[in-house]
Structures are given as structure tokens and as C-alpha cells.
Amino acid sequence: MEDKRNIQIAENKFPLIEGEEQQIFLRTTYINYLNFSEGLAAQFFTGRNIEVQRNILRENFGLTDEDINSWESRATRYQMTSESFAFFLHTA
Numbered sequence: 001m002e003d004k005r006n007i008q009i010a011e012n013k014f015p016l017i018e019g020e021e022q023q024i025f026l027r028t029t030y031i032n033y034l035n036f037s038e039g040l041a042a043q044f045f046t047g048r049n050i051e052v053q054r055n056i057l058r059e060n061f062g063l064t065d066e067d068i069n070s071w072e073s074r075a076t077r078y079q080m081t082s083e084s085f086a087f088f089l090h091t092a
Contacts (some may be wrong), residue, residue: 008072015054036069037091050081050083053083053084053087054068054083056087057083057086057090060085061090063086063090066081067086068082068086070082071085071086071089
């Protein structure tokens, strides 16, 4: 039988921090997000492992191989792979 739990989700709640602590929290969150994004971008624009790129697009953006391949003609105009172009479109 499924384990059902009642988990209360706090909606529209910001962590209960104020002043300088809030600035530190926001700065840290922003930096971590940038580092994550730069890591993904580096993989797409310098890496050549197409399967890894396709897996990232499938898992993070819900794209299928058909969706990714549909951008191929446009991607070649910009001298990009269809994976890089799809990633660019979904993050820009």
C-alpha cells in the first residue's frame, strides 16, 4: 500500500530572515543558481557528448527527440547543434 503523508506546503512564505541575513541568503542562492547554469551552458556550448545533452533537455525541459530535431535547420544557420540551440531557446 502506498505511504501517504500529509505534508503541509507553505505557500507564499519567504524564509523568516531579515536585514543582512536576507541579503546573504539571496546572494548565496543567486550565486548557486549561476554556477549551476554556467555548468549546464558549458556542457552545451563546448561539450560534444550529444547523449548527455539530450538527456538534460529531456529531463529538465520535457523535450522529446522529435522536439530537439525540429530545430536542426535553424540551428545550422547559427552553426550550432540542435541540442545547443534548443538549450539556448529554453534558457534565454
